Amino acid sequence: MSGYELSIGGPRSDDDADVYADFVDFDVTEAASSMGSWGATLPFRASFEDELLSKVWIYHQDEIIFRGELESFEADYESSTTEINGRGIFVEMNRKTSSVHYEDTTVYDAIVDFWDETDWDALVLPPNREVRDTVQVSEFDHAAVWSWEGTRDGDTRQDDVELVPNRFEINEPNILVDETEHDDSQASLSHDDETDVWWVLIETDEPVNTFDVGIHQQETWSSDGIYEEAWDSVDHNTPQRFHLFRLEFDSEWDQFRPKLQIYDETFDIVRSEIFIPDESGYSTLDGVEIDGTQFEILQELHDIGSYEFNVNDYETLDVHSFPTGTLNGEPDWRITSSNRSKDLTDYANRVTVHGRTGDDGSTPKATAENQDEIDDMAQRGIGDDGVVERFEKNPELTTQEEVDSRAERFLRESVNERDESGSLEIVPQQVAPGYSYNVSAWGDSFPYGSQIGSNSLYFRGPDSPGDVDDHVVYSWSNLIYGSGGEYTWEFLVHPQDLADLGDDEYYTIFEFDEDEAGTAYVRLYGDGSIQLDYTSTTGDVTRTDMNTIREGDTQRLTILWSEDVWDRYFYVDGQLEYEDSAHPPWLDLEYGDYYVGADRNGENGFKGGIDDVRIFASSEWKSQEWIRQNAYADLVEADEDLEGLLNYLRFDDHSDTDEVRNDGTAMYFDSEIVGAEYQEKFGKLDEVQYSLGDGDTLSLDFDISGRIDTELVSTQRSARTNRRSL
Numbered sequence: 001m002s003g004y005e006l007s008i009g010g011p012r013s014d015d016d017a018d019v020y021a022d023f024v025d026f027d028v029t030e031a032a033s034s035m036g037s038w039g040a041t042l043p044f045r046a047s048f049e050d051e052l053l054s055k056v057w058i059y060h061q062d063e064i065i066f067r068g069e070l071e072s073f074e075a076d077y078e079s080s081t082t083e084i085n086g087r088g089i090f091v092e093m094n095r096k097t098s099s100v101h102y103e104d105t106t107v108y109d110a111i112v113d114f115w116d117e118t119d120w121d122a123l124v125l126p127p128n129r130e131v132r133d134t135v136q137v138s139e140f141d142h143a144a145v146w147s148w149e150g151t152r153d154g155d156t157r158q159d160d161v162e163l164v165p166n167r168f169e170i171n172e173p174n175i176l177v178d179e180t181e182h183d184d185s186q187a188s189l190s191h192d193d194e195t196d197v198w199w200v201l202i203e204t205d206e207p208v209n210t211f212d213v214g215i216h217q218q219e220t221w222s223s224d225g226i227y228e229e230a231w232d233s234v235d236h237n238t239p240q241r242f243h244l245f246r247l248e249f250d251s252e253w254d255q256f257r258p259k260l261q262i263y264d265e266t267f268d269i270v271r272s273e274i275f276i277p278d279e280s281g282y283s284t285l286d287g288v289e290i291d292g293t294q295f296e297i298l299q300e301l302h303d304i305g306s307y308e309f310n311v312n313d314y315e316t317l318d319v320h321s322f323p324t325g326t327l328n329g330e331p332d333w334r335i336t337s338s339n340r341s342k343d344l345t346d347y348a349n350r351v352t353v354h355g356r357t358g359d360d361g362s363t364p365k366a367t368a369e370n371q372d373e374i375d376d377m378a379q380r381g382i383g384d385d386g387v388v389e390r391f392e393k394n395p396e397l398t399t400q401e402e403v404d405s406r407a408e409r410f411l412r413e414s415v416n417e418r419d420e421s422g423s424l425e426i427v428p429q430q431v432a433p434g435y436s437y438n439v440s441a442w443g444d445s446f447p448y449g450s451q452i453g454s455n456s457l458y459f460r461g462p463d464s465p466g467d468v469d470d471h472v473v474y475s476w477s478n479l480i481y482g483s484g485g486e487y488t489w490e491f492l493v494h495p496q497d498l499a500d501l502g503d504d505e506y507y508t509i510f511e512f513d514e515d516e517a518g519t520a521y522v523r524l525y526g527d528g529s530i531q532l533d534y535t536s537t538t539g540d541v542t543r544t545d546m547n548t549i550r551e552g553d554t555q556r557l558t559i560l561w562s563e564d565v566w567d568r569y570f571y572v573d574g575q576l577e578y579e580d581s582a583h584p585p586w587l588d589l590e591y592g593d594y595y596v597g598a599d600r601n602g603e604n605g606f607k608g609g610i611d612d613v614r615i616f617a618s619s620e621w622k623s624q625e626w627i628r629q630n631a632y633a634d635l636v637e638a639d640e641d642l643e644g645l646l647n648y649l650r651f652d653d654h655s656d657t658d659e660v661r662n663d664g665t666a667m668y669f670d671s672e673i674v675g676a677e678y679q680e681k682f683g684k685l686d687e688v689q690y691s692l693g694d695g696d697t698l699s700l701d702f703d704i705s706g707r708i709d710t711e712l713v714s715t716q717r718s719a720r721t722n723r724r725s726l
Contacts, residue, residue, distance in 0.1 A: 006040055006072055009059040016277035016286065020052070020146035024081055028066045028690035029057065032308040032434025033299055037090030038068055044080040047075040051175040056086060057314075064314040065430045065690065073463030089311060093118065093294040100297055102285040107305030110285055111321055114301060116243055118294060121237040122319040123244050126199065127283065127305065130190060130277035137484060137636055137663065142168040145189075145258055145272060146177055167205065170262055177248060181300050189215075192260075194252035195276055203271040207316045212261035227253060230371075231261075240318055240667065308434035312498075319564040320432075327682065328435035333426040338441045340422035348390035349373035349383075353407040355397035360525035364400040370415055379700035390414050402520045421703055422683060427700040436682045439702065444677035445609030446494050446554055447575040451610045452634050455652045457660075461497070461507060463608025470603025470675035471598035476647070476666035477590060485563035488616035489522065490556060490627075494609040498551040501526025507606040508599045509557070510613070514592040520585060522559065524606070528571055530578075532559055534585035542568050552610075556631040560621045563587065574628025586702035589646060590619055596649070598674055609679070612649050615664070618644025636663055651678070 004026060008016035024041035026041040038058065051070050063492040070365050071086040072671040087094075096116075102110050108127055115122040136145050146161075146168050160172035177326070186199025188202035189198075200213050232245040258274070283305050290297050302309055302321065312318040320590040357363045361502040371388075392410055395405050422442060438455055440446050445458035491509055501507070503526050511521040523531040527546035547569065549555055563584045596613060598605040614635070616622065630640065636649065642648065648664035664671040683702030690698050 003061045005022055005059040007059070008051050009054045011057050012059060017057075026690070028688075030066070030088065030310075030688040031686060032063070032432075034088075034092045034296070035094065036066070036068065037086070038066060038088070039083065039085040041081050042078070043082075044073055044075065045253075048082070048084055056221050060428045062113065065112055065428065066312075067314045068187045079247065084322075085532045089314075089317075090295055093298065094296075096294045097292065098294050098297055098635075099289070099291045101289045102287075104284070104286050104356070106282040107301065107307070108282050108283055111298075111305065111307060114298060115319075115321070118298075119237070120319050121240065121317070122238070122321055123242050123245070123322065124321040126277040127280075127307075128277050128281055129199075129275040130278040130281065130477050131193075133273070133275040135337040136272040136274070137166060137270070142166075142269065142272070145274070146260060146269075149183045152233065163637075164268075165641050166642070170260075170266050170268065172477050173262060173264050173266055173488050175262045177262070179472070179653070189235055189256035189258070189408075190273065191254050191256070191276070197276065197279070198247045198256060199275050199277065200247065201257065201273040201275070202243045202245070204241050204243065204270055207241050208236075208243070209239050209264050210235045210263060211243070211267075211532050212266070213243075213245040213247070214259040214261070215256050216246045216259065217249055217256055227251075234494065238317055240316055241313070242318065242320070248332070273356040308433045312432050314430065317392070322434070324434075326435055326683070328437055330438050330440060331429070331431055333424070333429060333431065335424055335426055335441050337365050337425040338422065338439075340442050341420070341701045343421075344382075344388070344417075345419075346414065346416075346417035347419075348388050348411075349377060350387050350389045351407055351414055352389065352391050352408045353397070353403050353410055354391075354393040355399070355403045356395040358398070359429065364403040366400070366403045368407040368411040370411060374416055420577065421701070423702065424700045426698050426700065431700060433685045433688050435473070436684045437702070438679070440663045440679065442681040442683070443609070445679040446611065452492060452632055452650070455650075456609050456611035456679050457597070457651045457673070458679055459606045459610055459676050461597075461605040462500075462606055463607065464675050466675050468602025468674060469598040469600060471605060472596040472671060472673050472676060474594050474596075474649075474660065474662070474669065474671035475649075475671045477645065478664070479590070480668040483589065483617040483644060484619035486616075486618055486621045487559075487561050487563075488558045488614070488622040488627075489561075490612070490614040490615075490616075491522070491605075492554065492556050492611040492632075494548060494554045494611075495523070495524060496608040497605070498524070498526055498549075503546075504526040506531065506604055508595070508597070509606055509610070510564045510606045511595040511599050512589070512592055513600045514588060518585075519600070520587060522557075523604070530557065530559075530572075532561065532568065534587070536584055540582035542580040542582050544580075546572050546578050548572060556627075558622075558627050558631075561585070562621070571624070571627055574624065574631050577622065586600050586615075589633050591616075594647070602674070613647065613649040613651075614645060615647040616644050617646055641645050670700075682711060 002021065004021065005012055006020045007020045011586065012019045020042060022043060026040045028038045030036040048555040054070050055071050056068050057064055059480055066088065068088040069086045069091050070084055073082060073084045075082045087197040100114065108124065112124045112396050115124065119517065124179045136142055143163055160167045160175055161177055162171065198215055210233065212231055214229055214234045226251050228251065230247040230249050232247055234243045290300050299688050306324045307321055308324055309319065312320050329395045353366045355364040356415045372384040377388060378385050382388065394406065395408055412560065424441065493509060495507065506523040506525045509522045509524055511519060513519050517537045520534045525531060528547050528549050529539060529544045529546050531543040533541040549572065550556065556573050560569040563586050566581040566584060568580045568582055569576060593600065597610060633640065641664060645664040647662055650663055651660060658673055659671045660673060685700055686703050687701040688698065
C-alpha cells in the first residue's frame with residue numbers, strides 16, 4: 001500500500017508525531033452529516049494507551065484524506081498485529097452537551113448561529129438560489145464584474161490588479177477594487193425586478209483569512225452617483241478558499257456594481273457566483289427546543305432544513321453546510337470500475353387507496369397521480385402509456401378525508417421508490433460526501449467517464465425524434481482579442497453506431513455556414529475517416545484514411561489548417577494521423593452561423609457524445625506538444641491562455657438547457673440547443689469507503705435517484721435544490 005501514511009499526535013511534519021506507513025489493512029468510511037470512522041491493522045505493538053484520544057492525520061501521497069481521533073486499540077499476540085480504531089474529526093462535538101431554543105427564525109439562520117457557537121468556521125449556503133444565479137469563470141466574466149478605481153477610503157492602484165486567463169489577479173495588499181463614483185456606465189449587474197439583497201460566493205486560488213466585498217446601487221443606467229452601498233466581510237478562523245457574502249440594502253433598486261477591499265493578503269479570484277435567493281422560501285422554526293450533544297443538535301438542525309454538512313478540505317478544515325441536492329463538479333477522478341442498478345419494485349405514479357367498508361356498504365376511495373412522472377415513464381416506454389399503479393386497502397381509514405390524505409402521501413412515497421444506485425471504484429483521493437455529482441461514467445454521451453468537465457451533450461443523430469436531427473446552432477459578433485488565420489479546431493467525440501453507416505455516409509460533427517460565401521465542415525464517415533472542406537470556388541476537400549476515428553471510444557480530434565498555407569494536419573489524442581495539402585480557405589468567422597452535431601439543414605446528425613469544442617483562430621497553430629498535453633484538459637480550470645480561442649463550448653452550464661455558454665473570447669454570443677440533451681446523470685454521494693488493504697482503491701456509493709425521506713418534518717418542503725457547484 002505505497003503512498004499511505006498514518007500520523008498520530010500531529011501532522012506528519014511534527015517532530016512529536018508518530019508516523020506509520022506499514023499496514024496490514026486500513027479502512028476509512030465517510031458520510032455527510034456524520035463523524036465517519038477509521039481503522040487500521042498494524043504490525044504488533046503492545047499498547048497505544050498513551051495515544052488514546054490523540055488526533056490522527058491520514059495521508060495518501062501528499063494529500064490529507066481524513067482526520068480524526070484514536071479511540072481504541074486491541075493488541076493480538078497470536079496474529080502479531082494490533083488494531084487501532086477511531087472516529088472522524090467531528091467527534092469532539094459529540095463530547096460537548098448543549099441546549100438551543102428557537103422562536104420565529106429560519107432554519108438557515110439557526111444553522112449559521114449554531115456553527116458560530118462552535119470552534120468551526122463553516123460556510124453555510126442559502127437553501128435556494130432561485131431568483132437569479134450567475135457564475136463568472138472566464139476572463140470576459142471577470143472583466144464584466146470587477147472594475148478598477150475606488151470610491152471608498154483606501155489605496156487604489158490599477159497597475160496592481162490584472163486580468164489574466166480565467167482569473168482576476170491581485171498582486172499587492174491594501175487595494176480597493178471599484179469604479180469611479182459617477183462612472184455608472186460600468187454598472188455590470190442589473191435585475192428585472194428591484195431587489196434589496198445580493199449574495200456573492202467567491203473562490204480564491206489559495207486560502208485567505210479576510211477581505212471585504214461590497215455592492216453599490218444605482219436607479220438607472222443614466223443615474224448620476226451612488227444611491228446606496230452595502231458591505232460584508234469574511235474573517236475566517238483558518239484561511240479558506242470559499243467565501244460567502246450577503247449584501248443587504250435599505251431600499252430596492254435594479255442596477256448594481258460589485259467592489260472589493262483587500263487587506264494584508266494577496267490572492268487570485270478564480271470563480272465568482274453572484275445570486276439572489278428567494279428568502280421568502282426559507283424554512284422556519286418557532287417554539288423549537290433541542291437538547292443533546294453539539295453534534296446531535298447540528299444533525300437535527302440539518303435534518304429539519306433538509307441540509308447536509310461535511311469537511312470539504314482537511315488541510316484547511318473547510319466545512320460546508322449545504323441543501324440536500326447541491327451539485328458539486330465532477331472531480332478529476334480516475335475511475336477503475338463502476339456499476340449501476342435501478343429498482344422499480346415499489347415505484348408507482350398512480351395510487352388508489354380504499355378505506356374500511358362502512359355498515360351501509362360504502363367504501364371511501366381515492367386515487368392520486370403524478371402527471372410529470374407519467375409523462376416521463378411514457379417517454380421511456382414503461383407502463384401503460386406511462387402509468388404504473390399501486391393499490392392499498394387500509395381498514396384504519398374510515399373517512400373520505402383520511403383516505404384522500406393517505407392517497408397523497410402514498411403517491412409521494414411511491415414516486416420516491418424509483419430507486420437507482422451505483423458505485424465507483426477510483427484511485428484514492430479526497431471526495432466530499434453529501435453532494436450530488438454528475439457522474440459521466442453513467443451517461444450515454446461518454447459512458448466510460450472520459451469526458452472533460454462535469455457535463456456534455458448527447459446527440460441522437462438518425463434516432464432524433466424531431467423534424468431535424470439533434471444539434472446546436474450559434475453565432476457571435478465581436479471579440480475581446482483579435483484573431484488570426486491559423487485555425488486549430490478541436491472536438492472531443494464519442495461516436496456511436498458508425499457501423500450502421502455506409503462508407504460514404506457520414507455524421508456532421510461541425511459546420512460553419514458563412515452566409516452565401518461558402519461552408520466549412522467537419523464530417524465523420526462510416527469507415528472512420530474525417531472529411532474537411534470549404535465549399536467556396538477555390539476550396540479543396542481533404543478526406544483522411546479510414547479508421548482515423550474509432551467507434552465507441554472517446555477521442556480528441558484536432559484539425560490544423562490555415563488561410564495562408566496549403567498544409568492540413570489531423571491529430572487524434574495528440575498523435576498525427578493524417579496530413580494533406582489543399583487550397584487555403586478564407587473564412588470570415590465573425591459573420592455566419594455555426595452548427596454542432598448536424599449540418600445547417602438539421603440533417604446527417606451525429607450520434608453519440610460531443611464535448612469541449614474549441615475553435616482557435618490565432619496567429620499560429622497550437623503545437624503538437626500543446627495538443628497532446630491539453631487533449632483532455634479543461635482549459636478554464638487549467639488557466640490556459642485563451643487568446644485566439646473564439647469559441648470554447650464546454651457544455652457544462654446545465655442551468656439552462658436551451659442554450660450553451662461560450663467561454664472563449666467571442667462576445668455577443670447567441671445559441672440554441674435543438675434536441676441535443678445535457679448529460680445530467682447526477683448521483684448523491686452517500687458514502688465514501690477507503691479499503692486500502694484491498695487493491696488500493698476508493699469506493700464511492702451513490703444514490704442516483706436523489707430520494708428524500710417523505711417522513712422528514714414538513715419544514716423541509718420549502719428547501720429547494722441548488723444546481724451550482726462549489
